[in-house]
Amino acid sequence: MAEVRLSRKLAVEFLGTAALVFCGPGTAAATFMVGRSTGVPFSMAQLGVIALAFMMVIVAMIYTIGHISGCHINPAVTVALAAARRTPWSEVPGYLAAQFAGGVAGAFAIWSVLEQRGLDAGLGVLSYVPGHARSAFCAELIGTFLLVLVVFGTTTDSRATPGWYGLAIPSIVFAVITVVGPVTGAALNPARYLGPMIARAVLGAGKGLLWNQVPVYVAATFAAGLLAAGAYAFLGGVSAPRSPQLQKAGPKPRPKADRKPTATREWPRRQDVTTVDAAAMQAWIGAAAQLMDDNAQYLTHLDAVIGDADHGTNMRRGFQAAAVLVDDPASITPGAVLDIAGQAFMSNLGGAAGPLYGS
Known part of the structure; x- marks a missing residue:
């Protein structure tokens, strides 16, 4: 099997992360826009639509770029796979740069479509209620842990039921968003979290952004990825060798x-x-x-x-x-x-x- 050049892997990671942010946070911004214009209060119904958008774009990206780069589209996933020796550490800096850049590009794509109304609706920026850092950290830690655990269980173990990772991974994202969303917005992904924030700041709408919450989101997601990698190895993630x-x-x-x-x-x-x-x-x-x-x-x-x-x-x-x-x-x-x-x-x-x- 011919090895895919790193430049192509990074290109599709950029595009995949941009698509994730455009469709996921973009749906959140559009939902808030519609709510403002119609006077319909935000409820679990709207949260379900946002979760479904994330689920479907991840399904699409897995089957579009998974065979090229692995479709990490999440720095926490990349670092966890590298820690488990499933991805070369030499590729990690490039992957992270492509993913963070893709997150910013995806946020700018939201603005290009929704314009000022999308910017006023938040552009998909996340935050938690000030004073609740502990619960926010736990929410992001648990949610990202479950996501990365499913990634390991369905894509790195030869004993896993073949062909179902494209549904299992998006499904856990949908499920986690419905629980974690009301607390933190369910970032589960440092690139998804920082992309809209950076875009809003560049577009002159940075007033009110809670930059002091960045360490909570970033630390929780990266720590969760590493914990999930260790947990799956402990739980038997490596196939039993032949006698x-x-x-x-x-x-x-x-x-x-x-x-x-x-x-x-x-x-x-x-x-x-x-x-x-x-x-x-x-x-x-x-x-x-x-x-x-x-x-x-x-x-x-x-x-x-x-x-x-x-x-x-x-x-x-x-x-x-x-x-x-x-x-x-x-x-x-x-x-x-x-x-x-x-x-x-x-x-x-x-x-x-x-x-x-x-x-």
């Missing part, structure tokens, strides 16, 4: 730089037998699991062209499960090994792959 016996039986992993699809593979053989026995079958399944692990990214890249970009993680999960289960002393015949492997495929491979490989 030492199977690792020994299979071919040695190649260096990452050399992991490319190969046309042929030297399968492990027992030199002292001429028939296929259970041990040889176990070794073959272990080798196949290693092969799937080596080429998971390549398979996902191929699937992204015509499918939902989950084939690599799907196959890796199924074969790893099979490799662990067949390493059982009770598997004394080749048929028993294949039967166990088939059941593992049926239980762990999603879509049509389960019945196909399981049978």
Whole structure:
């Protein structure tokens, strides 16, 4: 799979964050505009519309730029992924710069559409009631923690149900906004929070902005991301490795730089037998699991062209499960090994792959 240039990743992170701010805080500003003109007081109905706007734009961005940059569009997510070694630290400064710049650009886009009325409606700027910093910090901490935890559970773990991250992540955002929104406005994202504030200040409407609240929002969201990364690692976010016996039986992993699809593979053989026995079958399944692990990214890249970009993680999960289960002393015949492997495929491979490989 060809590596995407960092410049392209940063470009789509900028666009994705700008879209998030334009559609999310933009909906908030538009809602306040309509409320002022109609005299309708703000209620949970309006909050639900705002939460839905955030949810839908995140769904759209995940499937638009997720395969290019990972669709972080949130500095707290980027730092958390880097802390968990899921994103190179060398890319973090560029990601953060692109996201914060995108947040400001998205706020200016709101102003370009809603003009002075949007500016008067707040441009999506958030604040909490002065004197309630503790509850505001807790609200942002808990809300962002849940968001980042779902990100880790659905996108970094090969055991996760494939293909559902595009709904799971936006769904937790919707749910959190309905609870946290009345307290802090539910930033959950430093770029979303600071973008509208900076734009308002530049546009000459900075009077009344509560800059003293910035540390609460920023500290809570970044801290929550790091806590979520640690919590998911503790709760078992890393897939269980194959047993030492199977690792020994299979071919040695190649260096990452050399992991490319190969046309042929030297399968492990027992030199002292001429028939296929259970041990040889176990070794073959272990080798196949290693092969799937080596080429998971390549398979996902191929699937992204015509499918939902989950084939690599799907196959890796199924074969790893099979490799662990067949390493059982009770598997004394080749048929028993294949039967166990088939059941593992049926239980762990999603879509049509389960019945196909399981049978």
